[in-house]
Amino acid sequence: MKPVDFSYLNAMNLEQAENALAGQSCSIVSGNQSLGPMMNLRLARPGVLLDVSRVEELRRAEETDTEVRFGAAVTHAEIEDGTVPDPTGGWMRAAASNIAHRAVRNRGTIGGSLCHADPAADWVTVLPALSAQISIAGPDGVRKVDAIDFVVGPYATVLAPGEIVVSVAVPKPSAAARWGYWKFVRQVGEFSKASAAILDDPDTGRSRVIVGALGRQPLLIDKPDDVIAGRIDGKAALSHALPDMPACAVRMHAVAIDRAIEQMAGSPE
Incomplete structure (x- = not known):
């Protein structure tokens, strides 16, 4: 068609x-x-x-001592290839390299992925785990929204009429930070059926467990330190957060949490 x-x-x-x-x-x-x-x-x-693919203000990536600010039109491939700075020391490059296929990554953008707000998209889950902040320009000026608050439902965001995402700022983790991101796909290039992104950064006090591909906005798990330390397993955390959802419906998501925690053991410190 x-x-x-x-x-x-x-x-x-x-x-x-x-x-x-x-x-x-x-x-x-x-x-x-x-x-x-x-x-x-x-x-x-x-x-x-x-x-807006030719708007220079949206195509830049600017690095400071504390963060990298990605223009909304920076592509997945530019993050994957390291042509723009990676504040995480490689975690974002790894996530970008597993988005769809290379042809899609060549043109798809970080801001476009967020604004499309597909519940199974990678950046929709990864960026809230990294405590990213989104700058939005509109008739009343520029406002900033935490990534975890940007997506409010499937294919729905906080953007109001006349507003445009300008940039995504990702803070730099400390040297002691650990990271894990796991997603289940039937074959390479497909959207995930379940995903989880976890950050544990004791030096900055940032610890997050984010679950994606739930058919809704990403889920921020309570008591992330207990989940990361194994005092609460992934299944129990999801049962507490989503009491109305049958356990069988989130079984893969619970496993994704556990796999992401296992992956953290290989994160550089």
């Missing part, structure tokens, strides 16, 4: 993008690896596409 007719706008800078969003209802694209297929299947029928 082919998409229904639509108008196409190409923004060359952030000001042009913001002006276009202020004047009409647009669907923003950059890599177009998610919205494009949905349009071809006519599951999505935007009247206007706003292409």
Whole structure:
């Protein structure tokens, strides 16, 4: 199938993008690896596409002493290849390298993945575990949202009309930090059936257990230190967090937590 007719706008800078969003209802694209297929299947029928792939402000990655700020249009492949700084010392590169296939990673972007908000997407799970913060520009200026609060449901985010994701800031973990990310896929390139991302950083006090691919927004597990230390197993943590969900429905997610914890043993310290 082919998409229904639509108008196409190409923004060359952030000001042009913001002006276009202020004047009409647009669907923003950059890599177009998610919205494009949905349009071809006519599951999505935007009247206007706003292409921001050439906006320089969205294509930069800036490093400071404490974080790396990725422009929303930085591609998965650029993170995978190390052409932009990796604040985690390789964890983000590893996650990026397992997103879909290389052809998708060449064009798909970190901001686009977040905004599409597929519950099974990698960055939707990984970035909240890394305590990332998202900068959003809109009619009232720029606001910042923690990654764990950005996705509010399947394919739903906190973005309001006229707003655009500008950047994703990922703080640098300490040298003592450990990391694990595990996902189940039937074959390479598919979206995960269950996933878990875990950060344990005692020097900064950041410890997080995030579960993804639940058909909803990512789940932040309570008492992550107890889960990481094995005092609470993954199954019990999920049963407490999702009491209305049958145990069989989250069995793979519980295993993903356990596998991510096992993987942490190989994290550099």
